[in-house]
Amino acid sequence: MGQANAHVLASRYAFGIGPEGVRPLVSDPVPGMVAALALPQPAPAEMTPTRVLEFLERSRQNRARVLAREAGQPEPPITVVGSRERLEEDLRVRALEAVTMPQEGAYREVLVRALSNMLSVSAVRGEVAGIAATYEAEAIRPNAGADWGTLLLASASHPAMLAYLDAGTSVGPNSRMGGRRGLNENYAREVMELHTLGVDGGYSQSDIRELALGLTGWALNHNTGRFSFQEDRHEPGTRTLMGRTFAEGGVEQGRAMLRFLAAHPVTARRTCERLAVHYLGMDPPKSVVDAMDAVWRSTGGMLPQVMRAMLQRPEAWDPAPLKPRTPEEWLTAACRLIGMEPSTPGLRDAMPRLLRKMRQYPFSSQSPQGYPVDTARWISPDGVMERLSISLEVADMALAWRPSGWDPRQMAARAGLGQRSATAVAGAPSLRDGMAMVLLSPEFMWR
């Protein structure tokens, strides 16, 4: 494919150009990318249940301490790792993986992170912190090569989502447990507004309620740390959602309703748009979304095929940078360009800390919408000052690791910077400033 461009491939569809630079493409990269997206993944090690039980135990231990303190008795110790520590460690590993991942693996991983943000959970809820990264690993990543319905169901039944949007504690008013606790519509509303149809998708408040009722009984088992369907919380009876009826069927009722929403044509169009926005910017060409939508309809929303439809469009290979890199994308790309390794002193601890400084600590968005897809929001006065500071820190890390052997001019060439930026880099007053200037060039700040 003539239009495909090695720089675009690395910057837009992977985690960024590495220290060796890019080689010109000798053949069409799209079939290989799609194959990588579709490749079945080995089942991930299941960490979520352990983390859930750990969290519950720690909560119990905290409560015991409070009670002891109030009773004037010696406080029992906390013997269990906190969920925020778990998250920080998960994020160290995750950040390093992106820095060191071979490009072929990155195509899928970039998509995984986009999907993870589209079906966002957030550690602003304490119960979620220890199971946010495991959510991505266990619900999102294995299903990034499947269809949207499968992915949505995996997301909906994961303990992180059950906790985050309260589905796990929602109780049908006419269920056996009804009366003591009530219906919670939070997840139902968000799944329709954010995960499927969108706010103008043509659903009503009563549709939200019907979905919420259909999902009652979806719960987190506190003994196993896993999803389990609790019959005694489930609202009995038929549900009606956007004119369709869903017979009573226990857990299958909710699943059927979610599959219906996932397969809806409005969901198809909207999700294609969201994917195109992620890669191509806030105003993706209609021709691209049309092509993706057509494939979605004919494949039932199979993500690798939908991505192929996008990747086969020449607009997907526009060599002009299309959107600002998010802080996470930028930091990852910076460390890759420099060629940092897991053993680079300070790198492991630095990445989550620097992401927090740039207000993109993963799995910590303030709203269920996730981190902004309009990434220009990060090009704010604070945001750019933070990038200046952090590019110096990154350069410091590199120089502390290896005092010699750096040439910012070569880095600029590898990164494909234009003349003006390259000249600015070449004239920088020190190696540190030169390396920082590469990272701060408009070409590198965008992808």
Place this chain on the structure above:
Amino acid sequence: MASTSADHPRDHDHAPRLGRRPLAAGLLASLVLGGVRVAFAEGRGDGRKFVLVILRGAMDGLAAVPPVGDRDYAAIRGALAVREGALELGNGFAIHPSLSGLHGLYRENQLLVVHAVASPYRQRSHFDGQAMLELGTARVGGTDGWLNRALSAMGATAPPAMAVGTGVPLVLSGSRGVMNWQAGAAPSSRIAPLAGAVAHLWEGHPLLEPALAEGVRTGGLVTDTLGRGRVGGAFADACKAAGQLMAAPGGPGVVVLELGGWDTHVGQGTDRGRIATSLTQLDAGIMALRGALGGAWDRTVACAVTEFGRTVRPNGTGGTDHGTAGAAFVAGGAVAGGRLLADWPGLSPGALLDDRDLRPTLDLRAIFRSVLSDHLGIASAGLARIFPDADGLRPVQGLVRA
């Protein structure tokens, strides 16, 4: 904050680090520095001290040490000529008014001012110029600096060496282990020069330019100018810490510091402005170093050097561009100072190098070699290995007091 020790078995450039725990058993002395207890292993007395200050970005020697008596100076320097407040050194030279501390040292015969001096580097890239300055060779390319080779040459008598700042610079890199002390991060003093360059790069960008302008404004950063805030700021703090560390028994005998902000392409200023701000920082640093060293100052030589000088004529933006020869300072109680060391080529049209730069008449390596031999006692065989391409260099005599 001190860099904490991590196990890097092959990272011999960086072991041992200072941390919140002692370096080794058998401690003789410790001190508390910035709230962190720092301790040294048993060391020797004698304690001849050497400090190297690398001025990154090409300091304008003609502004730092204006040749006020040169008949071509005022005309060719034009708006950038420093006259107001320049402090007399004698023999037609003066020193920039911001260097009042150094001027005092000069009068006490503790400062040697060197002019029309340069490394062998003749291009104009900061990266390569600094590399050559630190490698001590006539070619770029190499991974060990001349000061690290000097430590190797001293063998068992080599004092502990330390880089103060983030990371170990090339001049101290090599097979000999050195320490690294990181003063607490003072981001604003390093961001300001970068912000200036970035503002230039982002000029015209619809998103980046306004964001930066607003960020700088609300962040209170001063990218141009008259430095607000504590005089000297982070560099003076680093120098003070260096002095305290060196004065402690068993403390380092060789220290390298760095100061940036010298790349005055735009708005250089004269007795005030960007160059004045940078010179104020340098002056405050040297004086803080002297104060912190206390009695050890008498046994100290501190060199402040830069990769190259700047153009003689101003450019179109009120500044200067990369040049060749410039000035250097050699300060310390051990220095035979109170004089200016220069074979002055003049500033007349025929005297300039490439019709733009001050012509170098002295090689910086000769200064370094003199310090290494006369102050640190390195024999000439060792010096030949430290400066391999420097055989033909005119030696500099009498740099240190007998």
